[in-house]
Amino acid sequence: EPEVTQTPSHQVTQMGQEVILRCVPISNHLYFYWYRQILGQKVEFLVSFYNNEISEKSEIFDDQFSVERPDGSNFTLKIRSTKLEDSAMYFCASNPGQNQPQHFGDGTRLSIL
Amino acid sequence: AQRVTQPEKLLSVFKGAPVELKCNYSYSGSPELFWYVQYSRQRLQLLLRHISRESIKGFTADLNKGETSFHLKKPFAQEEDSAMYYCALTDTGFQKLVFGTGTRLLVSP
Numbered sequence: 222e223p224e225v226t227q228t229p230s231h232q233v234t235q236m237g238q239e240v241i242l243r244c245v246p247i248s249n250h251l252y253f254y255w256y257r258q259i260l261g262q263k264v265e266f267l268v269s270f271y272n273n274e275i276s277e278k279s280e281i282f283d284d285q286f287s288v289e290r291p292d293g294s295n296f297t298l299k300i301r302s303t304k305l306e307d308s309a310m311y312f313c314a315s316n317p318g319q320n321q322p323q324h325f326g327d328g329t330r331l332s333i334l
Numbered sequence: 335a336q337r338v339t340q341p342e343k344l345l346s347v348f349k350g351a352p353v354e355l356k357c358n359y360s361y362s363g364s365p366e367l368f369w370y371v372q373y374s375r376q377r378l379q380l381l382l383r384h385i386s387r388e389s390i391k392g393f394t395a396d397l398n399k400g401e402t403s404f405h406l407k408k409p410f411a412q413e414e415d416s417a418m419y420y421c422a423l424t425d426t427g428f429q430k431l432v433f434g435t436g437t438r439l440l441v442s443p
Contacts, residue, residue: 225377254430264378264420266430277430312378314431322368323431325378 223247225326227313233332234303242298242329244313253296254314254323255288257281264312270296300331308333336361338421340434347411348442355406355437357395357421365423367397367404368431372418381419382406391415411441 226245234240246253255267268278270288287299296315300307310330314323337360347353359365367384381390384397384404395406404421421434 252429256431256433263435264422264431264433266432269429279430319429322380322383324380325370327377 225313225315225324227311227326227329229329230327231330231332233334236305236333237302240300240303240331242300242311242313242331244296244298244326245294246296246313246315247317247324248294250315250317250324252276252316252318252323253288253290255298256312256314257309258312258328259306259309267298267311303331303333305333307331336365336423336425336432338423338432338434340419340421340437342437343435344438344440346440346442349413350410353406353408353411353415353439353441355419355421355439357404357406357434359402359404359421359423361402361423361425363425365425367395368422368424369393369395369404369406370420370422370433372420372436374417378420411439413441413443415439416441 228243253270256264258264266279268282269276285301289297310328312328313326316323339358369381370378371381372378382395393408395404397404418436418438420436422431424431
Protein backbone atom coordinates (compact mmCIF):
# COMPACT_ATOMS: atom_id res chain seq x y z
CA GLU A 222 0.00 0.00 0.00
CA PRO A 223 1.47 3.41 -0.90
CA GLU A 224 2.52 5.60 2.02
CA VAL A 225 3.34 9.19 2.77
CA THR A 226 7.05 9.37 3.55
CA GLN A 227 8.79 12.02 5.63
CA THR A 228 12.45 12.84 6.07
CA PRO A 229 14.32 13.15 8.30
CA SER A 230 12.75 11.21 11.13
CA HIS A 231 14.54 13.43 13.65
CA GLN A 232 16.04 16.87 13.12
CA VAL A 233 18.09 18.72 15.70
CA THR A 234 18.71 22.39 14.97
CA GLN A 235 20.13 25.37 16.79
CA MET A 236 17.71 28.16 17.65
CA GLY A 237 17.67 30.79 14.95
CA GLN A 238 18.59 28.41 12.17
CA GLU A 239 16.39 27.53 9.23
CA VAL A 240 15.05 24.00 8.84
CA ILE A 241 13.35 22.23 5.94
CA LEU A 242 11.14 19.24 6.58
CA ARG A 243 10.46 17.04 3.60
CA CYS A 244 7.48 14.96 2.61
CA VAL A 245 6.66 12.78 -0.35
CA PRO A 246 2.86 12.49 -0.56
CA ILE A 247 1.17 9.51 -2.16
CA SER A 248 1.65 9.88 -5.90
CA ASN A 249 -1.95 10.35 -7.08
CA HIS A 250 -2.94 12.62 -4.21
CA LEU A 251 -3.75 16.25 -4.90
CA TYR A 252 -4.20 17.80 -1.45
CA PHE A 253 -1.33 18.15 1.00
CA TYR A 254 -1.20 19.15 4.64
CA TRP A 255 1.16 19.86 7.49
CA TYR A 256 0.25 19.34 11.13
CA ARG A 257 2.31 19.60 14.27
CA GLN A 258 2.08 18.04 17.71
CA ILE A 259 3.93 19.63 20.60
CA LEU A 260 4.82 17.03 23.21
CA GLY A 261 1.81 16.25 25.37
CA GLN A 262 -0.57 18.36 23.29
CA LYS A 263 -3.03 17.75 20.49
CA VAL A 264 -2.27 17.44 16.80
CA GLU A 265 -2.76 20.93 15.30
CA PHE A 266 -3.41 21.90 11.70
CA LEU A 267 -0.82 24.18 10.12
CA VAL A 268 -1.55 24.46 6.42
CA SER A 269 -3.25 22.84 3.45
CA PHE A 270 -2.00 23.05 -0.12
CA TYR A 271 -3.72 22.40 -3.42
CA ASN A 272 -2.98 23.25 -7.02
CA ASN A 273 0.36 24.79 -6.08
CA GLU A 274 -1.01 27.23 -3.58
CA ILE A 275 -2.03 27.41 0.05
CA SER A 276 -5.75 26.73 0.42
CA GLU A 277 -5.96 27.31 4.16
CA LYS A 278 -3.60 28.11 7.01
CA SER A 279 -3.95 28.36 10.75
CA GLU A 280 -2.92 31.22 13.00
CA ILE A 281 0.16 29.20 13.89
CA PHE A 282 1.36 29.38 10.28
CA ASP A 283 2.85 32.86 10.37
CA ASP A 284 5.57 34.46 8.25
CA GLN A 285 8.13 32.18 9.83
CA PHE A 286 6.65 29.24 7.92
CA SER A 287 6.43 28.49 4.23
CA VAL A 288 5.52 25.50 2.10
CA GLU A 289 6.59 24.52 -1.35
CA ARG A 290 6.12 21.79 -3.88
CA PRO A 291 9.42 22.17 -5.71
CA ASP A 292 8.88 19.24 -8.07
CA GLY A 293 6.27 16.62 -8.83
CA SER A 294 6.89 14.56 -5.74
CA ASN A 295 8.16 16.57 -2.77
CA PHE A 296 6.20 18.81 -0.43
CA THR A 297 8.34 20.80 1.99
CA LEU A 298 7.80 22.84 5.12
CA LYS A 299 10.39 25.52 5.79
CA ILE A 300 10.74 27.15 9.19
CA ARG A 301 12.90 30.26 9.22
CA SER A 302 14.71 31.45 12.31
CA THR A 303 13.55 28.58 14.50
CA LYS A 304 12.49 29.14 18.09
CA LEU A 305 12.52 26.81 21.07
CA GLU A 306 8.74 26.54 20.92
CA ASP A 307 8.94 25.13 17.38
CA SER A 308 10.10 21.86 18.92
CA ALA A 309 7.39 19.36 18.02
CA MET A 310 6.47 16.40 15.89
CA TYR A 311 5.54 17.54 12.39
CA PHE A 312 3.21 15.37 10.34
CA CYS A 313 2.61 15.54 6.62
CA ALA A 314 -0.64 14.21 5.18
CA SER A 315 -2.25 13.91 1.78
CA ASN A 316 -5.51 12.85 0.20
CA PRO A 317 -6.55 12.23 -3.39
CA GLY A 318 -9.38 14.73 -3.36
CA GLN A 319 -12.18 16.24 -1.43
CA ASN A 320 -14.33 13.83 0.55
CA GLN A 321 -11.39 11.44 0.94
CA PRO A 322 -9.62 10.70 4.24
CA GLN A 323 -6.12 11.99 4.84
CA HIS A 324 -3.14 9.64 4.96
CA PHE A 325 -0.36 10.56 7.38
CA GLY A 326 3.38 10.13 7.32
CA ASP A 327 5.45 8.90 10.26
CA GLY A 328 6.35 12.44 11.23
CA THR A 329 9.57 14.35 11.77
CA ARG A 330 10.60 15.07 15.32
CA LEU A 331 12.09 18.58 15.38
CA SER A 332 14.21 19.51 18.37
CA ILE A 333 15.38 23.12 18.70
CA LEU A 334 18.30 23.66 21.03
CA ALA B 335 -15.44 27.42 16.90
CA GLN B 336 -14.67 23.87 15.95
CA ARG B 337 -13.58 21.78 18.90
CA VAL B 338 -13.15 18.11 19.70
CA THR B 339 -13.07 16.96 23.30
CA GLN B 340 -11.76 13.65 24.53
CA PRO B 341 -12.19 13.76 28.28
CA GLU B 342 -10.05 10.74 29.14
CA LYS B 343 -6.28 10.86 28.77
CA LEU B 344 -5.93 7.22 29.74
CA LEU B 345 -8.33 4.31 29.68
CA SER B 346 -7.10 1.10 31.18
CA VAL B 347 -9.09 -2.12 30.82
CA PHE B 348 -8.54 -5.86 30.98
CA LYS B 349 -8.58 -8.07 27.93
CA GLY B 350 -12.13 -9.07 27.05
CA ALA B 351 -13.71 -6.06 28.75
CA PRO B 352 -15.88 -3.61 26.80
CA VAL B 353 -14.32 -0.34 25.77
CA GLU B 354 -15.84 3.07 25.15
CA LEU B 355 -13.64 6.01 24.24
CA LYS B 356 -15.56 9.24 24.50
CA CYS B 357 -15.56 12.03 21.96
CA ASN B 358 -17.67 15.16 21.94
CA TYR B 359 -17.51 17.91 19.39
CA SER B 360 -18.71 21.41 18.76
CA TYR B 361 -19.29 22.56 15.22
CA SER B 362 -21.80 24.88 13.68
CA GLY B 363 -22.39 22.96 10.46
CA SER B 364 -22.45 19.28 9.56
CA PRO B 365 -19.01 17.87 10.25
CA GLU B 366 -17.42 14.67 9.13
CA LEU B 367 -16.15 12.68 12.12
CA PHE B 368 -13.20 10.30 12.24
CA TRP B 369 -11.28 8.12 14.62
CA TYR B 370 -7.55 7.83 14.01
CA VAL B 371 -5.32 5.34 15.84
CA GLN B 372 -1.59 5.51 16.52
CA TYR B 373 0.06 2.27 17.58
CA SER B 374 3.41 2.45 19.33
CA ARG B 375 6.07 3.95 17.04
CA GLN B 376 3.70 3.98 14.07
CA ARG B 377 1.92 6.64 12.06
CA LEU B 378 -1.58 7.97 12.54
CA GLN B 379 -3.94 5.60 10.74
CA LEU B 380 -7.58 6.08 9.90
CA LEU B 381 -9.69 3.69 11.94
CA LEU B 382 -13.24 4.82 11.23
CA ARG B 383 -15.19 7.55 9.47
CA HIS B 384 -18.79 8.12 10.42
CA ILE B 385 -20.15 8.31 6.90
CA SER B 386 -18.99 4.78 6.10
CA ARG B 387 -20.76 3.28 9.13
CA GLU B 388 -18.50 0.24 9.10
CA SER B 389 -16.81 -1.78 11.80
CA ILE B 390 -13.03 -1.96 11.74
CA LYS B 391 -11.14 -4.37 14.03
CA GLY B 392 -14.37 -4.78 16.00
CA PHE B 393 -14.66 -1.04 16.69
CA THR B 394 -17.80 0.94 15.91
CA ALA B 395 -18.76 4.56 16.38
CA ASP B 396 -22.12 6.20 15.99
CA LEU B 397 -22.60 9.87 15.39
CA ASN B 398 -25.15 11.31 17.82
CA LYS B 399 -25.98 14.78 16.58
CA GLY B 400 -28.26 15.49 19.52
CA GLU B 401 -25.49 14.88 22.01
CA THR B 402 -22.76 15.99 19.58
CA SER B 403 -20.86 12.82 20.34
CA PHE B 404 -18.96 10.20 18.37
CA HIS B 405 -17.92 7.64 20.95
CA LEU B 406 -15.76 4.70 19.90
CA LYS B 407 -16.84 1.30 21.18
CA LYS B 408 -15.64 -2.26 21.16
CA PRO B 409 -17.41 -5.05 23.03
CA PHE B 410 -14.31 -7.13 23.84
CA ALA B 411 -10.93 -5.40 24.04
CA GLN B 412 -7.78 -7.16 22.87
CA GLU B 413 -4.18 -6.51 23.96
CA GLU B 414 -3.31 -5.41 20.42
CA ASP B 415 -5.85 -2.59 20.74
CA SER B 416 -3.47 -0.76 23.06
CA ALA B 417 -2.70 2.53 21.31
CA MET B 418 -3.46 6.25 21.20
CA TYR B 419 -6.86 7.04 19.78
CA TYR B 420 -7.67 10.45 18.34
CA CYS B 421 -11.12 11.72 17.46
CA ALA B 422 -11.15 14.32 14.69
CA LEU B 423 -13.57 16.32 12.62
CA THR B 424 -13.45 18.15 9.37
CA ASP B 425 -15.85 20.34 7.49
CA THR B 426 -17.42 19.34 4.22
CA GLY B 427 -14.78 18.98 1.54
CA PHE B 428 -12.45 17.13 3.90
CA GLN B 429 -9.99 19.92 4.42
CA LYS B 430 -8.26 20.59 7.72
CA LEU B 431 -8.71 18.08 10.49
CA VAL B 432 -9.40 19.27 14.02
CA PHE B 433 -8.16 16.74 16.54
CA GLY B 434 -8.97 15.97 20.12
CA THR B 435 -6.19 15.54 22.66
CA GLY B 436 -6.31 11.77 22.34
CA THR B 437 -6.99 8.89 24.69
CA ARG B 438 -4.40 6.25 25.44
CA LEU B 439 -6.04 2.83 25.62
CA LEU B 440 -4.15 0.25 27.61
CA VAL B 441 -5.46 -3.31 27.49
CA SER B 442 -3.91 -5.58 30.09
CA PRO B 443 -3.88 -9.39 29.95
